[in-house]
Amino acid sequence: MAKRDYYDVLGVAKGADADEIKKAYRKMAIKYHPDKNEGDKEAEEKFKEAAEAYEVLSNPEKRQRYNQFGHAANASSPNGGGYAGGSMNMEDIFSQFGDIFGGGGSPFEGFFGGGGRQGGGGRRVVRGTNLRIKVRLTVEEIANGTEKKIKVNKQILCKTCDGTGAKDKSSFQTCKTCGGQGAVRRVTNTILGQMQTTSTCPTCNGEGSVITAKCPVCHGDGLIRGEETISINIPAGVSEGMQLSMSGKGNAAPRGGVPGDLIILIEEIPHETLKRDGNNIIYDLHINFVDAALGTSVEVPTIDGKAKIKIEPGTQGGKILRLKGKGVPEVNSYHRGDQLVHINIWTPKALSKEERELLEKLQASPNFKPNPGKNEKSFFERMKEYFE
Numbered sequence: 001m002a003k004r005d006y007y008d009v010l011g012v013a014k015g016a017d018a019d020e021i022k023k024a025y026r027k028m029a030i031k032y033h034p035d036k037n038e039g040d041k042e043a044e045e046k047f048k049e050a051a052e053a054y055e056v057l058s059n060p061e062k063r064q065r066y067n068q069f070g071h072a073a074n075a076s077s078p079n080g081g082g083y084a085g086g087s088m089n090m091e092d093i094f095s096q097f098g099d100i101f102g103g104g105g106s107p108f109e110g111f112f113g114g115g116g117r118q119g120g121g122g123r124r125v126v127r128g129t130n131l132r133i134k135v136r137l138t139v140e141e142i143a144n145g146t147e148k149k150i151k152v153n154k155q156i157l158c159k160t161c162d163g164t165g166a167k168d169k170s171s172f173q174t175c176k177t178c179g180g181q182g183a184v185r186r187v188t189n190t191i192l193g194q195m196q197t198t199s200t201c202p203t204c205n206g207e208g209s210v211i212t213a214k215c216p217v218c219h220g221d222g223l224i225r226g227e228e229t230i231s232i233n234i235p236a237g238v239s240e241g242m243q244l245s246m247s248g249k250g251n252a253a254p255r256g257g258v259p260g261d262l263i264i265l266i267e268e269i270p271h272e273t274l275k276r277d278g279n280n281i282i283y284d285l286h287i288n289f290v291d292a293a294l295g296t297s298v299e300v301p302t303i304d305g306k307a308k309i310k311i312e313p314g315t316q317g318g319k320i321l322r323l324k325g326k327g328v329p330e331v332n333s334y335h336r337g338d339q340l341v342h343i344n345i346w347t348p349k350a351l352s353k354e355e356r357e358l359l360e361k362l363q364a365s366p367n368f369k370p371n372p373g374k375n376e377k378s379f380f381e382r383m384k385e386y387f388e
Helices: 006-010 018-032 041-057 060-074 090-094 139-144 289-294 353-363 379-387
Strands: 131-137 146-157 172-174 183-190 193-200 209-211 223-234 243-246 262-268 274-277 280-288 296-302 305-311 320-323 339-346
Touching: 006 018, 006 041, 018 041, 041 060, 131 139, 131 146, 131 223, 139 274, 223 243, 223 262, 280 289, 280 296, 289 296, 289 339, 305 320, 305 339
Parallel strands: 131 262, 280 339
Antiparallel strands: 146 223, 172 209, 183 193, 243 262, 274 280, 296 305, 320 339
């Protein structure tokens, strides 16, 4: 099922500012919050849809890429997702509430007992950090799309303790400060009456338990350095500087936390003879003036292999030939650019005696007297005709 436009999801115009987007998301988050619509799968999906839309539109860089390329801007994930490489999980969504609702997590904490979605009883869910890598692609790979298998050095779960950081199961002890809740409540007397606030337990950092004996391999971190081979699907039409994202492929998080994302930065390897200009490919073809005068057929390189083109008799230097559909496709589109062949007249620097004598005879011929004002259009006129 195709994703809806993010602006339609939040009910805002494409030119909406950051405050309008935040206000719209806050309204939808309250309306479709799972605690308010318990058991309502449709409300839960709309809640996730709104969160994904806000994640993109609230980030200037992601919003710019979305405006330009739509949902395919970062659609490299094998899970088929967009900017987050797939549907956002609930932990990602609730992590946004500190910004939207002023640092208190869910806006329903005061009504539903506090911390309800942070992992049971207020326990804080740890999230792994994002990991950034660069992937270098040839023009041919960019034009056709490709799959890259990359070895990534990252933080992985410690196999000895399964990421818990503890020596064994008996090494866990319920936190005495919060009683295993992961959060502490504080009641303050004010002129308006008693006010209750909830905050992460400072002793266990919101986990609800403390470790009495640490794992000898990871020393309590739950993580070690390791290597993972990741398959990355690169869509056709990406460009230099574009960022793709794969959800959950970043650094691991200890104690059952949510892994971070893998951010892929695209780098384009310059081609020896072909130059990219947006979705068009530029090629400079050099021919001698005899071939230009008499006409000929030549082979030129393209991103799909060799192509044979015809040079008409009397072709002038600076002429542009177009090979339709031989350029780079747009991301998530059937449209493909063209290859533009720029004709350059090559003049030999060294001539034999016979060649010089022959050219001197031709030099006297009236057909070899150039008259650009009568027969030849300027370079800018030819470019204007091409783009029109």
